[in-house]
Amino acid sequence: MKKLSEKLFEIEQLVHAIIEQGNDPLYTVIDQGKGVVRVTPTPLTKRLSSTVKNYLYPLLNQFPIHEFNPYINAFFRSVINTNVMESIEQQASLNKRHNRYQTDGDYPVMQELMTRMHACVDQIRAETKSAAFRTIIYNANRLSKKNQDGMMHYIDSLFDHYSKLIVVRIDLGYQKGNHIINQADIPKKYWQARSHFKHFLNNTRRNSLFEHLVGNIWSFEYGPEKGFHYHLILFFDGSKVRQDVILARMVGDYWVKCIVGSQGRIWNCNANKDTYPDCGIGLIHFSDTEKREHLNQAAAYLIKIDHYVRMLTPGDGRTFGRGEILPPKTGNIGRPRSK
DNA sequence: GGCTCTCGAGTCTAGTCTGT
DNA sequence: ACAGACTAGACTCGAGAGCC
Incomplete structure (x- = not known):
């Protein structure tokens, strides 16, 4: 069982990685023909996905009357606004053992997840780039x-x-x-x-x-x-x-x-x-x-x-x-x- | 006599304002 | 972006009064 400070540190590090790896495509999509598409998440996406799955609700339930560090706040806000958790659960319910999807079958579920993941990451990057956010960070660190x-x-x-x-x-x-x-x-x-x-x-x-x-x-x-x-x-x-x-x-x-x-x-x-x-x-x-x-x-x-x-x-x-x-x-x- | 409570002056936290 | 100056309100601490 990880300590609370370790979990929160992990989230802050993830947000830093999202900011620094601005060119990460999140997914590579290869059309394999005959209506089959292969979708491979990047390591950054895997990290984001497992953090959302494992930490989102436990931490929010654990801290009903708290304000998180601005980086962690941006993470939670973006995840909730873009409803990423719902798409992660839908994708998980497909019980895929490989990364291949049928365009006329389960691919739309994966497409929805990709769209929301991109929206989530974009929101985190936009929010953390603002001058107001940098001032908050500076004052908090000070x-x-x-x-x-x-x-x-x-x-x-x-x-x-x-x-x-x-x-x-x-x-x-x-x-x-x-x-x-x-x-x-x-x-x-x-x-x-x-x-x-x-x-x-x-x-x-x-x-x-x-x-x-x-x-x-x-x-x-x-x-x-x-x-x-x-x-x-x-x-x-x-x-x-x-x-x-x-x-x-x-x-x-x-x-x-x-x-x-x-x-x-x-x-x-x-x-x-x-x-x-x-x-x-x-x-x-x-x-x-x-x-x-x-x-x-x-x-x-x-x-x-x-x-x-x-x-x-x-x-x-x-x-x-x-x-x-x-x-x-x-x-x-x-x-x-x-x- | 030992402990608790209260008061007031000084200090600290948390945050903002302002100038460079 | 950064750092010094400033502020409000919470807190600390010495001293003294009162209770048991």
């Missing part, structure tokens, strides 16, 4: 980069202040079945999640469990099964606390027992950190460049998803946040760093 730079700067500022950090990665959400069933559910569940998280973050400021919490990064998402949920990275002063797995469990318990109640549910990434090949959580020393790089990647992933698919929040609220960048350290209290 914002994404700005957020990423800010976040890296933020993590660096934490390591400048604390020689080691306990990094806790936890998802705060709800029991299965909390997904959106109808339109009326959207504002209700959205505000419920927002209010719970606000309550949680507010309480981290005085609750003794969070006494040594020094920073956080969060992103707000919607999943088809989990409903609204938060991805959270917490930074604790590594010289004051230890045992990240237990700490993560206590934070999770706090979310369930004190904030949400029996409907709450968490995913403790620290408890499963051994299963991650590039582990950037747990105890990280400022001089451990490898772990810090993995941490940066884990943090960047939160922004990456947002880059592909942005949630349309009813209240215009944020979907990403972090603590404030710490000012540079003044004075030279403590043992100087050796590395």
